[in-house]
Amino acid sequence: MFLVSRPECFDHNILSEKDRRVSNLDPDYKYCDAIREGIFSNSPNWQGGGWYRFHHPAGSMLAMSAPGDRVCGTDAPGWTNSTLPDNMGESKAIEICFQWDGTICFWKNTGAATNCGTFFVYYLENTPDCRSRYCGST
Template identity: 30%
Template sequence: MSFLIGFIICGIPLAVMGALYAQKTSSNSNSGSSNSASSTSLPTQCTSYTSLSDITRLTSYTSCVNCFWDTSPYFSTGWYRFIAPGGTQMPAMPPSTGACGATWPTWYNGTYPSTAGSTVSSAVCAQVSGTLCHPSYYMPVSITNCNSYYVFYLTPVTTTNIRYCASF
């Protein structure tokens, strides 16, 4: 009988305290994970951009050369996302002359950001008259990793022979 009384006096409060401790530890680890999720929130440009889904932007499109251009007033400065069927990103290698409906197609000369929410600045090159990255048509670009896709900060090009191309 004294064993039963000792168990009631010591064992039950110990079990309750253990359960409360486990609940508090679980609650702290959950709130920690929500803090880390909010610290990797994506920048505004990941939800506020213009979509480019035209298949004529693909590097494989060669049916019409110099039929499209990204000059002002047809193209304005801003954040853009390439969306299928018109590709998902800029090619990282020079496309052939005449690709994507342009005499001088463009390509991204840099490394894509690998961390979600990060942005890198580099250059878009135009392949002009056999020069892979013609210095007269070197265009700045910023690219943001939006976790499952990229967005590109682009400006109008300076001549109708150049166009922003896309690939998968």
């Protein structure tokens, strides 16, 4: 049996808010994934830049396609346009886009994704604007 020895597979934060899912179309939720003062409130599970795993009910992974404007409990939802690592224990750099005002990649962040076997973890930075948040999907 092969065990993943990457530290981020064992030491990471959890993003589990149900309003973070791409299926959340409620415009009344206004959160951001940034530790700063802004228009919206900081997301309850956001701890600043670091390794994160998406977990039910938020979904099981970072959204892999543009989810649309004003979903996931924010105005500018974050998703990745990168492929994820195929092999267990593999990590790779990813680009993360934030959709805003009809532009699917208005703001960008870089991050990383690690394949932990049965799940992925992501290195996520504070979002570039406090109207943006990382979106979960399944």
